[in-house]
Amino acid sequence: MERLDHLEHLDKHLVDELAQVARETVRDELREQTRKQRRTAMLYAVSGAVALYAGAALALAVGLALALGLPDWAAALITAVILGAVAYVLRGAARPAASAGQAETVAAPPSGLGTPYPPMPPVAPGAPGAPEPAAAPRQDDTDPEQPHHRA
Template sequence: MNNRSENLEHQLDRHLVEELAQVARETVREELREQSRKQRRTAMLYAASGAVALYAGGAVALAVGLALASGLPGWAAALLTAALLGVAAYGLRGAAHGRHTPHTPHAPHRVVGGTAPAAPPSGLGMPYPPMPETPPEVPHHRA
């Protein structure tokens, strides 16, 4: 009888563990579903904000072009507006890349002292080997 009660107790314990695991899975699934719903809503609001900002930028560009057209021919006003937008885009791109001057060439970061930093400047978190200070010598083959 003692063995039978231990077996029954073991089955009840296993059943309880399975039920608890099922409840935990359902709870986690519901929480992830809720978080996903909130993130989708936030993403949609950001997308709508970007679309409205794009139209606002277009309206500003049109206003600048019309203001310039009052003193210049239409084609010249449009060309000048496009050039201004191009300069602004280039400046924003440089700011996004962290450059303070627009003429800074993109060059690989050299390592002084022979040790590489823990992560590249891009922030991707992947280490890279140090750059040698002199290029390797290439052997000359005679044909």
Template sequence: MKRLDHLEHLDKQLVDELAQVTRETVRDELHRQARQQRRKAALYAASGAVALYAGAALALTVGLALAAGLPDWAAALITAVILAAIAYLLRGAARPRPEHPAGTATGEDRVHGATPPVGPPGGLGSVPYPPMPPTAPGAPRPEETDPENPHHRA
């Protein structure tokens, strides 16, 4: 009996050591991954800053090229319109496209007369409620009704 108590103490000690090693390993791995992510974020930030300056230099070049043949105010206005158009196109490209959940808004639904569900205003992309069926649950479909017997009585 005394020998089993000693083994139980060894088991507890082994479990504690294993938990400690696991915690240290996980912590080291998380630190390594966080360091890599910080480095990647810093590189993306630097890339964005350099791209901003490159865009400003390009806009200045376009403005100066236009100013060679136009009044300065017209060159500045044309450059501003070009930049606004590019910003609008980029904004449109960045917007999420609405995805159609399985079984809704497919060509098959439109053939059978069901209308695709309309999403909430604001372009959220997904419908927060289930689509409305074309007929009430349990009601016979129009193609299943008998025109001779409209009340389904035998």
């Protein structure tokens, strides 16, 4: 009996040691992934800021070029309209358009519990061409599928 107690102690010690090694390995892996993701996010942010300045410089150049032949206010207005049109086109390109034959899908609510309301049937119940409703359950609580035995 004493020998079994010793083995139980070894098993518990081994399990504790394996759990500690697994925790350290997972922690190191998560640190490495976080470091890579942080670097990637920083590069995206910097590239976005540089692109913003490049876009501003381009808009200024377009406005100044238009101002050579037009009044300043007209050049600024035309530049604003061009930028608005580009923004509208880019927004449209970012959204997936629903095809004409498909109904738009309802987005799930943030709670993640599915659609906020049940889907509508394509044909109203009782309308011509609608499928027949399922038979209502019998009031006497007997299942017509089960055999009935009388004693």
